[in-house]
């Protein structure tokens with residue numbers, strides 16, 4: 544894919560927006576800001592639509608201009624890092640009204656998801672790495688784009704730790720560093736920023752920890768009531784599944800977070816061969832082989848019994 548091709552797709556349109564998935568993460572925010580900067584380098588102005596972009600990304604140049612409501616007029620809607628129209632519900636209205644929907648993602652598109660144009664590369668570490676590729680050799684990478692794309696890459700690779708990290712990822716990171724990405728600041732901000740609330744989330748998760756499937760699965764949850772009582776946000780809980788996935792003895796880690804009453808956001812991690820994307824698929828979700836997510840309205844006890852069954856049948 545080239546930026547010239549994408550520019551052809553949007554030729555003649557002026558109301559251009561970029562959105563991503565609900566609960567936007569580092570790759571989603573990074574890819575959106577990076578794409579906005581790339582379009583700007585080609586004289587095209589685009590605006591970003593994301594619901595509740597996490598405060599941890601507020602250092603990125605462009606964060607302040609993120610819009611949270613559907614705009615009056617949308618002609619082109621870029622959708623980054625999101626493979627399913629069920630995952631950008633706040634902006635479904637913009638999706639329905641856009642003349643051209645362009646999907647850019649490193650997840651396989653979900654069945655039934657309709658976009659006018661799509662560019663999908665499942666072997667890429669992150670959508671941000673794909674946007675980096677679009678810059679090509681000729682386009683100058685602004686500092687804003689470098690910080691944003693670096694953020695997206697290290698978010699999705701866990702700081703170059705996950706197996707999705709490739710030679711191309713490191714080359715991209717090196718060039719982003721040369722373009723001025725604040726690499727050590729970003730790494731510390733994303734992965735080594737402890738807060739009392741994050742520690743409380745881990746404490747509750749450890750209190751609720753149990754082992755399922757003959758101790759092959761480490762599972763925990765944080766209930767809606769625990770979220771409320773401890774004033775925890777979704778961001779405060781994001782280290783929990785990683786903490787469990789560090790356990791040497793297990794095959795899978797599962798974290799169920801009841802962010803809204805009666806609905807559990809599920810995070811799955813695989814240690815070795817288990818494909819948790821398939822497990823998440825059994826609950827209507829998806830993701831990658833080693834990291835996936837879903838959501839469920841089942842009561843906690845029943846939910847964990849089903850999760851155990853789905854995982855054990857695949858081990």
Ligand SMILES: [Mn+2]
Nearest residue numbers: 570624670699
């Ligand atoms: Mn991603």
